Amino acid sequence: MDDALEVPRPQLPTADVQEEDQSSGDEDGGLDWTKLPKLGTAARPVIPKRGEKDFEPAAGGGSGLQLHVLDRSREAMLEALRAGRSISSKSISYGLWYPAIDRVHVITARGIHFSTMGHSATRAPPSEGMGGEAVDAQSNSIPGSKLPKRLELLPEEALYLVERGALFCYKFLSNGLPLVDSPNFEMTSPGAPMSVQQAFAEMTGRDGMTLERYQVYAYLKRLGFILMRAEPPTAEYPVAALTPLLSNRPLTQPQTFRGKLTTLFSRFASNVLSVFRLSRRSDWWKHLQLSRYRTSADIFQSLRFIPCTYSVPLPLPSVSEGKQASSSKALPFALSASPYKVFFHVYKPSTPFRKTAPPAPDFYVVVVNARTTPMPSIQELTALFDILPVMPLPPPRKRGVQPAVKNPPNSPPTDDPATKAPPGISRPSSTPGWPLSALTFLRRLLFFLPFFCPTPPAQADKLASKPTRPPNPFLALKTGKKTIVIAAVDSGSISFFRFGQGVFEEWPMA
Amino acid sequence: MSLIQPASRSKSHQKSSARRTENDRIYANPLPIILIEPSQPSLLHKALGLLGVSVTQVLNPHCEGVLDVATRSVWVLNMKDAMVLWQRGFFGKGDLSRSEPSWLARQINARKQAKQGGMTSEEVTAKRRAERKQFKLDRAKAMAAAAAEAETAFQEGRVISTIYAPDGTRMIPSAATWKPNRAPETQPDKSASIAEESDDEDEEEPIENVEHLQLTLQEAFFLLWNLDCLSVSNTQTGDPLTLSQVWNAFQNAHVPSPKLVPSPEPPQHRCFDNPFLVNYVIYHHYRSLGWVVKSGIKFCVDYLLYKRGPIFAHAEFAIVVCPVYEDPADQESSPFNLQNASPFSWSWLSTINRVNSQVQKTLILSYVTIPARLRVSDAVLSSPACFAHYSIREVVLRRFIPARMRD
Numbered sequence: 020m021d022d023a024l025e026v027p028r029p030q031l032p033t034a035d036v037q038e039e040d041q042s043s044g045d046e047d048g049g050l051d052w053t054k055l056p057k058l059g060t061a062a063r064p065v066i067p068k069r070g071e072k073d074f075e076p077a078a079g080g081g082s083g084l085q086l087h088v089l090d091r092s093r094e095a096m097l098e099a100l101r102a103g104r105s106i107s108s109k110s111i112s113y114g115l116w117y118p119a120i121d122r123v124h125v126i127t128a129r130g131i132h133f134s135t136m137g138h139s140a141t142r143a144p145p146s147e148g149m150g151g152e153a154v155d156a157q158s159n160s161i162p163g164s165k166l167p168k169r170l171e172l173l174p175e176e177a178l179y180l181v182e183r184g185a186l187f188c189y190k191f192l193s194n195g196l197p198l199v200d201s202p203n204f205e206m207t208s209p210g211a212p213m214s215v216q217q218a219f220a221e222m223t224g225r226d227g228m229t230l231e232r233y234q235v236y237a238y239l240k241r242l243g244f245i246l247m248r249a250e251p252p253t254a255e256y257p258v259a260a261l262t263p264l265l266s267n268r269p270l271t272q273p274q275t276f277r278g279k280l281t282t283l284f285s286r287f288a289s290n291v292l293s294v295f296r297l298s299r300r301s302d303w304w305k306h307l308q309l310s311r312y313r314t315s316a317d318i319f320q321s322l323r324f325i326p327c328t329y330s331v332p333l334p335l336p337s338v339s340e341g342k343q344a345s346s347s348k349a350l351p352f353a354l355s356a357s358p359y360k361v362f363f364h365v366y367k368p369s370t371p372f373r374k375t376a377p378p379a380p381d382f383y384v385v386v387v388n389a390r391t392t393p394m395p396s397i398q399e400l401t402a403l404f405d406i407l408p409v410m411p412l413p414p415p416r417k418r419g420v421q422p423a424v425k426n427p428p429n430s431p432p433t434d435d436p437a438t439k440a441p442p443g444i445s446r447p448s449s450t451p452g453w454p455l456s457a458l459t460f461l462r463r464l465l466f467f468l469p470f471f472c473p474t475p476p477a478q479a480d481k482l483a484s485k486p487t488r489p490p491n492p493f494l495a496l497k498t499g500k501k502t503i504v505i506a507a508v509d510s511g512s513i514s515f516f517r518f519g520q521g522v523f524e525e526w527p528m529a
Numbered sequence: 530m531s532l533i534q535p536a537s538r539s540k541s542h543q544k545s546s547a548r549r550t551e552n553d554r555i556y557a558n559p560l561p562i563i564l565i566e567p568s569q570p571s572l573l574h575k576a577l578g579l580l581g582v583s584v585t586q587v588l589n590p591h592c593e594g595v596l597d598v599a600t601r602s603v604w605v606l607n608m609k610d611a612m613v614l615w616q617r618g619f620f621g622k623g624d625l626s627r628s629e630p631s632w633l634a635r636q637i638n639a640r641k642q643a644k645q646g647g648m649t650s651e652e653v654t655a656k657r658r659a660e661r662k663q664f665k666l667d668r669a670k671a672m673a674a675a676a677a678e679a680e681t682a683f684q685e686g687r688v689i690s691t692i693y694a695p696d697g698t699r700m701i702p703s704a705a706t707w708k709p710n711r712a713p714e715t716q717p718d719k720s721a722s723i724a725e726e727s728d729d730e731d732e733e734e735p736i737e738n739v740e741h742l743q744l745t746l747q748e749a750f751f752l753l754w755n756l757d758c759l760s761v762s763n764t765q766t767g768d769p770l771t772l773s774q775v776w777n778a779f780q781n782a783h784v785p786s787p788k789l790v791p792s793p794e795p796p797q798h799r800c801f802d803n804p805f806l807v808n809y810v811i812y813h814h815y816r817s818l819g820w821v822v823k824s825g826i827k828f829c830v831d832y833l834l835y836k837r838g839p840i841f842a843h844a845e846f847a848i849v850v851c852p853v854y855e856d857p858a859d860q861e862s863s864p865f866n867l868q869n870a871s872p873f874s875w876s877w878l879s880t881i882n883r884v885n886s887q888v889q890k891t892l893i894l895s896y897v898t899i900p901a902r903l904r905v906s907d908a909v910l911s912s913p914a915c916f917a918h919y920s921i922r923e924v925v926l927r928r929f930i931p932a933r934m935r936d
Contacts, residue, residue: 083680083683083684084676084679084680084683084688084691087683087688238931239931242931242932242935243935244931244935303912303913303914304772304773304912304913306754306755306756306757307755307756307757309562309564309587309589309756309757310585310586310587311585312564312585313564313566313585314564315558315559315560315564316819318560318562318564318755318756319559319816319817319818319819322755322813322816322817323814323817323818324817324916324917325810325813325814325817325916325917325919325920325921326917326919326920326921327814327920327921327922327923328920328922329922367934367935367936368935368936369935369936382929382934389875393871393872393873393874393875394872394873394874394875394878395872396853396872397851397853397896397922397924400924401922493845496845496846496891496925497891497925497927498925499924499925504929507875509875514875514879514928515928515929515930515931516878516882516926516927516928516929517925517926517927517928517929518924518925518926519924519925519926519927520923520924520925521893521895521922521923521924521925522923523814523815523818523893523923524818526818527818527819528818528819528820528836528837529559529818529819
């Protein structure tokens with residue numbers, strides 16, 4: 020099924036189709052090379068269907084026929100691999116690799132890639148002899164003078180383009196010819212030409228780009244996603260916008276007079292209750308006073324006293340030492356020592372994207388080596404969740420389409436801890452035996468005041484979302500409040516997992 | 530009404546809706562206790578209700594169970610109690626059944642079916658499995674034959690397909706085209722006749738129920754402590770245990786001991802990481818949120834969450850209990866070796882997740898923090914007050930398939 024989605028997009032040049040094919044064989048087995056069209060014969064190659072598998076090996080080892088079929092496939096594969104890869108000189112870009120700064124300076128930019136890749140950087144003009152030793156602009160900038168900007172690629176971007184045959188890279192040589200901005204520099208090489216192998220050898224491991232991260236980068240890139248570094252490697256690198264959701268959030272809270280009153284009242288009520296609870300909490304041996312409850316939902320409500328929350332800080336055992344304020348973002352301490360850091364911001368192909376001002380990302384991707392890194396601990400996950408914004412729920416499945424439902428599922432998380440589930444969340448020392456007496460009492464009292472008519476918080480949530488349709492709690496429960504994508508790379512095969520922050524306590528079933 | 534009844538496709542919509550209403554009626558109560566509100570609340574009732582004083586009448590079934598230390602479970606031997614606990618909240622499991630204690634009903638049904646020459650659902654399943662096995666054998670045979678034919682053709686210098694015959698028809702049977710032979714039909718006749726013979730002998734004597742309902746310690750303690758609708762007695766003496774004795778005995782059940790008798794004395798070393806306590810915290814948490822919590826051992830997880838109960842829908846969530854020690858030193862000194870206390874490997878995570886997404890369940894990792902002994906004194910453990918010191922964090926785990934997330 021994934022194969023169909025991984026069919027190369029029409030704008031791709033035909034030359035790099037083989038790579039695409041290989042990457043598509045991620046799930047099961049290899050590719051039937053015999054069905055691969057001869058190179059150059061088809062203008063637009065199609066990914067072949069795979070052949071039927073033999074059910075079981077024939078008794079007594081292989082048969083002549085099976086050997087024949089195998090040999091034919093093998094030959095076809097070697098044939099396909101042997102073919103020289105050609106690139107049109109009209110569509111290729113040229114770049115110069117500066118190992119000292121881990122960047123590729125794009126000399127000639129062609130094609131659509133640069134609308135989503137590369138960033139402009141200010142570099143001092145290369146001085147004679149020292150050439151593009153390219154010291155950072157800030158260090159030797161002459162005040163007042165306007166320094167030239169140039170398009171630069173991060174190692175993963177350059178490697179990706181080199182690998183797919185869209186970029187030809189030269190390696191900068193300090194004693195080479197000075198870089199001339201002549202249009203025919205393609206004749207006078209600005210450095211030593213680099214092969215794909217050399218690019219892999221030189222660029223892997225540079226500037227945080229491990230092989231695993233490159234593999235994730237290239238895989239997602241081939242699928243059409245747009246990737247940016249989460250932590251800007253330099254000050255000039257564009258930073259993603261904050262999630263606009265956060266600013267919208269308070270608006271969903273009804274700020275009417277009555278709403279305020281209700282909030283005030285319930286805060287008061289829970290304060291009263293906490294005093295009340297403390298006085299009662301001596302007897303944990305008591306059963307629930309069942310006769311006080313009117314429905315079983317009330318009983319369930321009163322049983323919710325086990326703290327279930329991310330708001331209470333977790334004790335951090337060993338990780339907490341590495342206390343370094345890393346980079347611009349104030350990361351929690353646990354994160355600075357752990358391999359679990361958001362490395363890529365990923366945008367869907369459909370997200371409107373501007374390179375200079377990236378919007379809030381669609382996914383936050385962490386890349387780890389599955390061989391050396393165990394699953395994240397809860398401390399690491401909590402630290403990750405702490406820096407993530409609350410994400411909107413995906414629109415419900417197209418069944419009786421209701422795009423308006425998008426808001427109501429968000430409303431319970433709109434952070435009303437005062438009204439929501441008063442027992443125990445903030446104070447772990449509440450008693451199970453405490454009935455809803457005080458709260459219910461006050462609430463019932465208020466029912467006698469016609470203009471007030473407060474609704475119990477849990478029901479208020481329900482009421483708020485009633486007008487559209489009661490949202491499906493399963494969607495919210497399965498998505499979680501915040502989501503982090505972790506790519507565990509096991510020597511080349513990538514498994515992606517979504518870790519969501521569970522919200523079960525906000526969506527009781529009874 | 531019973532779980533074991535197969536959903537026959539031929540049944541009319543009316544019939545299924547009738548069954549649904551019937552199920553709604555039988556399984557109407559989410560808890561064993563029933564609260565009855567006065568049908569016509571008088572003014573006095575209203576006034577009392579205003580003061581939060583009892584207006585509801587409580588029907589408490591007062592079930593009885595016996596603690597069995599060897600199986601770490603509480604046995605409910607009285608079938609009336611067992612059915613109350615099953616039908617109101619799906620507590621427990623029949624020891625001879627997959628969930629609902631239905632052994633007796635199945636025996637009676639089997640006897641009836643044998644008399645009529647019909648088949649019980651177990652027999653239908655067995656027959657289907659036998660047919661499937663036969664299909665696979667037939668398919669393998671057909672493939673081997675096709676391969677042999679192609680091999681001889683190859684030696685003659687021709688290359689032919691091993692899948693399609695020269696006339697274009699498929700040679701290898703698929704699950705859609707394969708038909709069982711007539712032969713197996715004779716077998717049921719034989720077995721039926723044998724069954725009939727044996728049936729005649731014991732027709733008069735009614736079948737005695739040998740099944741009981743097993744409650745896990747978590748389920749038992751939930752019923753006993755919160756709802757007071759269960760009493761647990763000592764296997765040996767038959768004396769009912771007090772709540773504090775139960776509290777001790779359930780924790781002691783997890784401490785290895787040569788004698789398999791309940792020990793209601795306080796345990797020597799109380800531990801926050803006693804498996805009973807850790808699991809109870811999770812069990813109680815999801816029960817209190819209104820989920821029906823059942824064991825998830827079939828799917829390599831600890832618990833399954835059903836929305837209303839296994840009768841109504843498949844489980845939606847699979848819970849893995851992951852204990853987290855606040856103080857790692859406690860883990861080292863602990864007599865218990867709790868499962869999943871350290872993060873599992875990626876391959877195991879993938880395994881669990883694959884199994885559960887295959888059956889349409891979402892995997893939830895429920896992390897329970899185990900209070901540090903330095904922070905919370907062990908004295909708290911002498912009563913259920915300790916539950917408030919644990920905390921739960923849930924992590925929803927799903928596969929992320931980039932190719933399907935592009936729009």
